[in-house]
Amino acid sequence: MALKWYTVVVDCHDPQAQVHWWAQALDWDVVYDTPDEAVAIPKGMSEDPVDDVEEWMARGQGLVFVPVPEGKTVKNRLHIDLAPxxxxxxxxEIARLLDLGASRVDVGQDDAAVTWTVLADPEGNEFCVLSTRNR
Structure with a gap:
């Protein structure tokens, strides 16, 4: 049996602003919000305990935002890919994200040759919007 991928934790200056930005971007729910930690999960994902391991493993992942004193200085080594x-x-969808406060980012990609768009959230964390797909 494998371990469950439970959450992605994002270091940031303002967990509350970040969790609400990402919840709006993904149409997720904010389920925990304190100065030390803020959590968003997919809509409809229950927070109730699950006894069945297969059902528990099938649940989606959450995003956790925690405060750190240092600022972001280099390109992320891990990023989220979003796909329409x-x-x-x-x-x-890209225009909607830009209207929410995302920005376009150049991480060395050749925009004429790639099928994704690199954006950053309001604190500069890069993420990609991939080409459309159905699987």
Missing amino acids: HTSQDRDA
């Missing part, structure tokens, strides 16, 4: 479904308008 083939029925969604990818460019409209």
Whole structure:
């Protein structure tokens, strides 16, 4: 049996602003919000305990934001990839993220040759919007 990938933890200056930005970007729910930790999970994902290990393993991951004193100085070594479904308008989703406060980022990609767009959240954490897909 494998371990469950439970959360991704993001170091940041303002956990409350970050958790609410990401919850809005992903249409997730904020389920915990204190000065020391803020958590968002996919809508509809229960916080109730689950006794069945297979059901527990099938749950999605959450995002946890914790405060750190230092600022971000280099490109992230780990980032999140977001993918629109083939029925969604990818460019409209990118525009929505930019309207929410994301910014375009150059991490060395050749925009003419790649099928993804690199953006950063309001604190500068890079993430990608991939090409549309249905699997």
